[in-house]
Amino acid sequence: MAERPYVIDEMISAKAIAARIEELCHDIRQEFASTDKLVVVGLLRGSFVFIADLVRELDVAVEVDFLEASSYGDTMESSREVRILKDLRGAIEGRDVLVVEDIVDTGFTLSHVIKLLNSRKPERLKTIALLDKPSRREVPVKADWIGFEIPDEFVVGYGIDFAQRNRNLPFIGKVRFTD
Numbered sequence: 001m002a003e004r005p006y007v008i009d010e011m012i013s014a015k016a017i018a019a020r021i022e023e024l025c026h027d028i029r030q031e032f033a034s035t036d037k038l039v040v041v042g043l044l045r046g047s048f049v050f051i052a053d054l055v056r057e058l059d060v061a062v063e064v065d066f067l068e069a070s071s072y073g074d075t076m077e078s079s080r081e082v083r084i085l086k087d088l089r090g091a092i093e094g095r096d097v098l099v100v101e102d103i104v105d106t107g108f109t110l111s112h113v114i115k116l117l118n119s120r121k122p123e124r125l126k127t128i129a130l131l132d133k134p135s136r137r138e139v140p141v142k143a144d145w146i147g148f149e150i151p152d153e154f155v156v157g158y159g160i161d162f163a164q165r166n167r168n169l170p171f172i173g174k175v176r177f178t179d
C-alpha cells in the first residue's frame with residue numbers, strides 16, 4: 001500500500017516537554033529520596049527519548065534497564081496482544097522500579113508490564129507516562145505520573161513513531177493526512 005501523504009502539526013513543543021519533565025522530576029526525586037536501589041525501566045522503543053531526558057533531569061543514582069513490549073506492530077490498530085520482545089537484563093526483586101512509558105493508549109501494554117514486573121517482587125513499582133489518552137482506555141490503568149493528558153489524536157515525535165518514522169522529532173506532533 002502506498003504511504004498516505006501527511007503533514008505534522010506541532011502539538012507540544014520541546015520547551016514545554018522539558019519544563020514538564022523538570023516538574024515531574026521534582027516529585028519523583030521526593031518519592032525515591034530514601035532509596036539507592038532505583039532501577040528506571042524504559043519500554044522500548046517509544047520511551048527512548050523520554051527516558052534519556054528523564055534520568056538526566058532526575059540527576060540521582062539510578063540503574064537503567066529496558067524492556068520491549070509490543071502491541072501495535074506497524075499499524076495504527078492495537079492487536080490487544082502484548083508480546084515481550086526483549087526482557088530486562090537485571091533482576092528487580094527487592095528493588096525500587098520506575099517504569100517509563102511514552103504513551104498510554106488502550107492501557108494493554110502498561111497493565112501487562114505492571115503485572116509482569118510485580119510478579120518479580122520489586123520493593124516498589126511506580127510508573128510514568130509522558131502522554132495519556134484516557135478516552136482510548138480499554139483496560140483500567142493509570143500511570144502514577146503523567147506528563148500531558150491529550151485527546152484522541154494520532155501523535156508522533158519525541159520517541160513516538162508512525163510506521164517507524166518521526167521518532168527523532170524533538171517535539172510531539174499531530175499527524176494530519178492531506179489526501
Ligand code: PRP
Pocket residue numbers: 043044045046047069070071072073078101102103104105106107108109110160161
Ligand atoms: C506503543 C507505545 C506504548 C503502547 C501504548 O508501543 O509506545 O508502549 O503502544 O499502547 P496501549 O496503551 O494501547 O497498549 P508500540 O507497541 O507501538 O511499540 P514502540 O514503543 O516500539 O513504538
